[in-house]
Amino acid sequence: MALSIALRHANKFQGYSTLSKCLLPFYNNAASVTCASTHTSDFNKPLLRNGNISILPAVCFLTTPNTIFSNVNKSAVIAQNVRKMSGEDHRALWKIEKGISALLVGLLPACVAFPNPVLDNLTAILTVAHLHWGMEAIAQDYCRPILVGNAVSKVALLAVYVLTTTTLGGLLFFNYSDIGIGKFVRAVWALQG
Amino acid sequence: MSTICRLAGRKLPFIKVGLDRPNFLQLSRHVTLKPVSQPVRGADHDDHNMSMNRPMSPHISIYAFDIISKISISHRITGTMLGGYTILLGTGALVLPNKVSHYVDALQAMHPGAASILALKLVLAAPFAYHFCNGIRHLVWDTARFLTLSGVHKTAYIMLASTFVMLIALLFK
Ligand code: HEM
Numbered sequence: 587m588a589l590s591i592a593l594r595h596a597n598k599f600q601g602y603s604t605l606s607k608c609l610l611p612f613y614n615n616a617a618s619v620t621c622a623s624t625h626t627s628d629f630n631k632p633l634l635r636n637g638n639i640s641i642l643p644a645v646c647f648l649t650t651p652n653t654i655f656s657n658v659n660k661s662a663v664i665a666q667n668v669r670k671m672s673g674e675d676h677r678a679l680w681k682i683e684k685g686i687s688a689l690l691v692g693l694l695p696a697c698v699a700f701p702n703p704v705l706d707n708l709t710a711i712l713t714v715a716h717l718h719w720g721m722e723a724i725a726q727d728y729c730r731p732i733l734v735g736n737a738v739s740k741v742a743l744l745a746v747y748v749l750t751t752t753t754l755g756g757l758l759f760f761n762y763s764d765i766g767i768g769k770f771v772r773a774v775w776a777l778q779g
Numbered sequence: 780m781s782t783i784c785r786l787a788g789r790k791l792p793f794i795k796v797g798l799d800r801p802n803f804l805q806l807s808r809h810v811t812l813k814p815v816s817q818p819v820r821g822a823d824h825d826d827h828n829m830s831m832n833r834p835m836s837p838h839i840s841i842y843a844f845d846i847i848s849k850i851s852i853s854h855r856i857t858g859t860m861l862g863g864y865t866i867l868l869g870t871g872a873l874v875l876p877n878k879v880s881h882y883v884d885a886l887q888a889m890h891p892g893a894a895s896i897l898a899l900k901l902v903l904a905a906p907f908a909y910h911f912c913n914g915i916r917h918l919v920w921d922t923a924r925f926l927t928l929s930g931v932h933k934t935a936y937i938m939l940a941s942t943f944v945m946l947i948a949l950l951f952k
Contacts, residue, residue, distance in 0.1 A: 684921050687914060694911075714869075717862045724855065732829055749866055756869025764872060765880045773883045775900070775952065779893025 683719050686712050701768025709767050710757035718750040850935050854913045857906035864903065897950065904949040912941045 689712055697705040722743070729742035761767060842848065871879050891899075916938045920926055925934050 684918060688918055691911070691915060691918075713865060717865055720858050720862060724859070752873065753866050753869035756871070756873040757865070760868065760872035760879060764878045767868075770868070770880065770883070773880060774903070777883070777887055777891075777896050777899070779891065779896045 683716075686716055690716060697768040698771045699768075701766055701772065703761060703766060706761040706766040706768055707758060710754065710761060714750060714754040714757065717753065718746065721746045721749065847931060847935065850913070850938075854910060854917070857910040857913075860902075860906040861910055900950050904946055908942045908945040908949060912938045912945065 693705070693709055693712060697709040725739075725742040725746050729739045731739045734742075757767065760770075764770070765773065868879065875882070916934050919934065925931065
């Protein structure tokens with residue numbers, strides 16, 4: 587009987603143990619944490635707001651009973667499973683990417699409404715920065731080494747850098763030698779049928 | 780022991796949900812615990828999948844291509860279109876023999892007709908309005924708001940309505 591109770595509740599113990607693994611990082615680092623699981627942590631990134639968990643990824647926990655019940659060092663498990671995309675810490679850059687996207691919301695209308703060299707150049711730089719990360723994300727998604735091979739993957743990323751450089755250079759040159767981005771948009775919109 | 784097993788297998792009379800009354804055993808979740816070897820952890824997502832013998836994971840074709848998926852991929856498509864226009868303007872300024880504004884004047888001199896101008900504005904403004912509004916939706920998500928199924932749907936409809944209003948405003952301005 588005791589055995590049957592233990593067996594029936596085994597999944598709960600397992601749940602608690604994995605839950606505590608998920609929760610522990612929140613105390614360690616409230617900014618950005620990763621859910622610890624043995625197999626799927628690469629895809630996990632719980633989002634939090636005001637310290638509450640908004641999303642916990644659905645994961646399948648299949649572990650040896652030994653691991654579940656043994657007194658493992660939890661922070662060691664977490665440290666081992668913290669998501670490191672491409673081996674780098676992307677947290678700081680992520681904030682910059684999103685900050686620039688948010689700036690574009692105000693900047694692009696302002697640039698067309700009040701065309702001037704400062705807004706034109708700011709628009710060129712921030713738009714191309716945003717475009718660069720966008721193209722990089724697309725290249726990394728569709729040209730993964732596992733799908734297209736290392737060479738093609740590298741060429742795709744190189745192409746992104748080439749396009750970013752020429753586009754930024756071209757737009758700054760356009761602002762310098764021509765009417766500028768803001769006035770250009772106005773000129774296109776002023777076209778008559 | 781046999782009594783316990785017999786009782787556990789009986790249909791539960793007090794539970795009326797569904798056509799089939801469950802028995803006690805069916806109510807408890809069956810979990811099979813089996814030892815699996817720890818996969819070799821590579822440096823990144825690709826290495827990891829490679830070591831698990833999963834060339835593409837999760838495979839996209841297992842998901843239904845519903846309205847939310849279409850809205851999602853449209854953000855990437857419109858972003859790519861806007862990127863294309865931006866690259867065209869930048870490279871155009873570098874390689875074209877005349878100033879870009881010269882070609883705008885030349886286009887005007889051709890008197891292309893109201894329909895063509897409207898079509899031009901449509902292919903420029905539609906991706907912009909969509910990407911602008913859905914970009915804001917993304918940024919709201921990035922503050923961990925509306926990240927529920929109903930939140931994703933609600934914001935989608937607000938985004939589509941805003942895109943429509945913005946597009947009309949841009950086209951007939
Ligand atoms: C107010 C203006 C804009 C806002 C708020 C905005 C916002 C965003 C956001 C939040 C993303 C990331 C989507 C994600 O997390 O998957 C994104 C992606 C992207 N954006 Fe923008 N964007 C704006 C304008 C532009 C412009 C002008 C361009 C073109 C030069 C552009 C090109 C792209 C591209 C190529 C992507 C990558 C698509 C992807 O990864 O799926 N965006 N945008």
